[in-house]
Amino acid sequence: MQSLTTGFVLTRQSRDIKGQTEIILWVKTEQGPHRLSIVGDNPVFFVRTEQKAQAQQVLAKANIPVRFNDLPLKTFQHHAISACYTQTIRDGFSATKALAEEYIDVFESDIRLADRFLMERFVRGGLVFTGDHKVKLGYTEVTNTKVKPADYVPKLSVVSLDIECSEKGVLYSVGLHSEADSRVIMVGQAPDNYQDSDNLVIEWVDDEKALLQALESWFTAFDPDVIIGWNVIDFDFRLLLHRAEWNKVNLRIGRGRQTPHYRPSSQNPNQGFITIPGRVVMDGIDTLKTATYNFRSWSLESVSQELLGEGKAIHNVHDRMAEINHMFRHDKLSLAKYNLQDCELVTRIFDHTHLLDFAIERCRLTGVELDRVGGSVAAFTNLYMPQLHRAGYIAPNLISDNWIASPGGYVMDSMPGLYDSVLVLDFKSLYPSIIRSFRIDPMGLVEGLTLQEGKADDQAISGFRGGRFHRTKHFLPKMIEELWAARDQAKRDGEKAFSQAIKIIMNSFYGVLGSSGCRFFDHRLASSITMRGHEIMKLTRELIEAKGYEVIYGDTDSTFVSLKKAHSKQDADQIGNDLVEYINQWWTDHLCDEYGLTSALEIEYETHYHKFLMPTIRGQETGSKKRYAGLVWRGDKEEIVFKGLETVRTDWTPLAQHFQQSLYQMVFHDQPVDDYIREYTQRTLAGEFDDQLIYRKRLRRNLADYQKNIPPQVRAARLADEMNVKLGRPRQYQNKGTIEYVFTTSGAEPSEYRQSPIDYNHYIDKQLKPVADGILPFIGKYFDDITAPQLGLF
Template identity: 50%
Template structure:
């Protein structure tokens, strides 16, 4: 008999229409293992303005299972609405389409049943299952309540496959659970080789490999599948192989297939939902957690995070070596295959990616393998609170107009500086929302003059209610939860809360969001503009100079050289005084509680702000500095400069770093510049000359404008075809090439000598002159003898 109450973590969610109503299915991870919950005969709901009742009633004659009910809700335009209740969710879609032809919107008809059930109960990922009945291991018609603190231990498998260069399946590796195994295509040898720590199972056919894989999933029953490009490559190849063999690929719980979907906005991008299991791609998880790498290849990320990588070299060496091992040393291929699984597991552990995915689900209300979805996360939090304030949501596109200005970027004052401190507003946009009560419901109330209290006045004539709003409370709850997560040193939860909270302003400014309103988002961004300008005026009244500002940060030159201790003391005093000034000003001008908080960020002992190349105007979002912390530890910082960008060569990045560090440290730089140019011309830095650039479109899409990387990619694929290899770049990707005397040439087929003049003129000289000209020097003057060589 099932326990009365069970805690669980939602892994997957699904809905389906049946003759008796809509069914909602949740798969949960619990302390006692996986649990399937099925809620039957659920009613779906949408809303329509009451003034259209006669027209809607006529439409309902063809939909007998749909009913209208009186409700105490209204639109943002203060129009009362009726509830539209349907036995089947798809009936709402049919009604919405027929009403749309009559110019009548059916509101919230696109909110899917399994999402609405959770959001209206304030459930994100953790649940308490109460009541219901147990039939064939399924909990039926129970009640779900929120359990925000529940965190189960998930069973995780790392999956990786190896194939030929034509994506013919050779082996499948599975690691992370006790049954570590590699399924290998081929005949078992008479004398099996030792494979320490995992089983090597030979399969006569690829059909047998798929069947073995299906059986492994039934026996081991993982909650999560992880990998590297695991959906777009590994699972996709497995599905194609299964289809070619006329064998079902049954990796979902209950031996269910993958319900493949394509991304509506990304051609060829796939989703692989399956009942009861989440699929988490390491690349997507790292990006969602705001990790940054020059390359997200497994080799590069392994080297950077773990200090080790794979045992095969570049892409072509790799394919040749995989083929050799498959033909002549299958145990070595198996070891390589499961080694990739192990690296993925260790990266997930090192970066705490699984914890981040779980905490993000708890924070957003989205499925843990759904890494986008800022708009969906906003709606999950906002809709139920808005309903309790007496409002229904508009549809996407109901409000037109251009979005607001972005963050304020102050004109910079270029040059070299001593003693620059940076102050930064903590979570600027969330703090503006909390302080000025910026909110869609509050805007509707304020603009219509509802409420006894005087509204809060905002930019562009906006008015917001002091009494009724939703978003400030949501942000406050997330803010406090993040403070608690930081105190508990729960970095994955802290990061998830920060990212979600900071996304809300962007969501309000996205036309794809149902709450898009240019006036509301402008009340946030323009307030940010005013804050940075007011802060600039404040510090300049104190005798300092603001030399740059960007959205929530302000860079302050202290006007003379300060010791590290003096600079930190000045910054601390400014922070105290600015925060006190905001508290006093907001109380006196609008009787508001201050949640704006500026913090000390960095002291730069030396700082460099360049000009826009070829002009005297200061650049934006590009600078470098020698920072010093409170303990006196120094570090070079680069933002937006060539050495921080992947589209410049390592030659340029290393040169810029070397030159700036010498200028900042006050050591001689002239010999360095001349020597670097000389070594480049002598071929001593050839390994640094490689461009690595992304092909953002198909190769055949480049017609009128053909950039160097495209020319190199076309040459590479012509060479690949001549060598009997599959083309690598037809649909995009990353290409590595050098500039030769005959133009850009890919590493795959170098033919002509290096064009060293190109690298001096296009890579070194622009960097050098940006730094040297403020010092009264130039690249040409320091390399005149080398320049004569070309």
């Protein structure tokens, strides 16, 4: 009897070999890495049975060998289905192309072979396998493999990789930081004062080719499961592979001494994907974005400062390049320290944010690859499609035509003002709870619509825009219920990464169903979620106002309630908790009486703002949306929360942000503000805040694409690159990028190459005045009235 081995899938590939397919799974086990080979799994797609004969003729004429099999499956339109099997992946591509040319619909042809193999077996990262084992150098090869799912959490070894190079891309060094070994592989000879230390080990090599060969040897010796870095795919690995090609080195850093494969994105030539057999490559920027982090700047220095409170001293790209060149020629020890520091910072960011734990848990929940960026649609497909097949349906194709948008989240008109005691009540995961409560589901919609109108109330639940959902035939409500319970348990256990992964997946389900990029999109599905959300928010407002309070704003799942006068924390908390109990009970009774359903809706008391500002739209009397500020106590500490205002917007200067934070603090504490405003204005005009005048904006298009409208950041970027050319430096801003600039008497100029005097009046009129007049009118004051006598002196 073959023994069972448990492991976790790191990478998956499939290929054609000797006239049949091979699926290759690299798996991490407690006994070391294993390479699983599954041979002869047939690629499959589906056609409507009514078109099978025509399809057979087309494929016979094209001389593509296939095998058809009628199955007890049907489309969402209830057409009978036949499966079409091919021997190879290439034949599968050729067959679907030939059929498409004859306008024969094929279904599920875009599901990759390895993905389908794992998905249909419900393998989500963890698996248990049997087969014939053969020990090889650094791994075990398993043939005649059989697998089934297992719940397994792996311990993965990680290396952080970073390269240093010249401006022309010639490699100077490679930094590697891991628990097993940390070193810098450096081109050059050790200086007389060099001596290995625990903090800095340098492997000296003669030239670039030797550096690449030493990198190969390092991966063979230390064999990490995961490679992390900062822009590591599109910069480090792209350049490493380019230099390997130039030096005629294969760069065999994959397991089994296999070579990496870099594939440029079809949508963006500056981005790509890398496959390294047996090793997962995770970019810090992409993984943080997938985990819903957001930063003012995505540079390693900026993110390090924000998360870790430290970064690097060199910020200007020209200074950095010049200093790296200087260190390589004259001070290689400093370059090695600099190189390794980058590696260590990335390691610490991953540790601080539990990014690897997050990726593992997401994989365990959905089956998507560890290094998958985004992946909400793939996650939903992985979870939903196997259940759909077992219920007798195949998945629909993407529909690009006749796409109907669904309404977004409910955003209430706000009531502008400066308030005492405002409560925020939030529906906990509103959209997932609507899906659970009202049985919203792709197959449930198909089944619900087949019911006769008179039977709808007994067997189906009415949605919106003609949607109708079967009361019992569905999967998504149960999927969310299980995730919800798992998240509650993760919170109780203090497993933050697991809890965050579940939250993101659960909340993505609405976005997936509302996305034209998802095969299960139907506007009746998405609308039945969002429009039900509108209904819930409106009725909740009526419930609150019937209690004598005033709802001043609402946004998607949050309701802002004015208590109409100042309340102590104790009194406000009592009111908030009483409202929550009343509203939740009302919805429980309402759904039971009106629909015969069990409510999963749950509103929570979130915050008590002691002072709260709901501003107007600038220059108007109408209340704004998604913009407010409030004074709140967190424990024994006071904090002002800014939402959508200048303080939290990256396109406003530090001058305006610091001014706003102090001004709001004073207004919220009923302190006089006139002297502060006059003094801040005077100090601005006197040049005391010149270091806070920098705008920082992203160029969203290539510089040459701006023709008619030339915004300030584009003017500044063009001036900067003109100066770069004059100084013999490479141009920075031709292909997007981020520019820092200031306003001068000659207009916007790059901050590093400013030629003209600063236009202080611009900053008074465009930065300080709008910030001040966002709050001053609510206490009967205006910026111009306060500053007019003073400005007249200049």
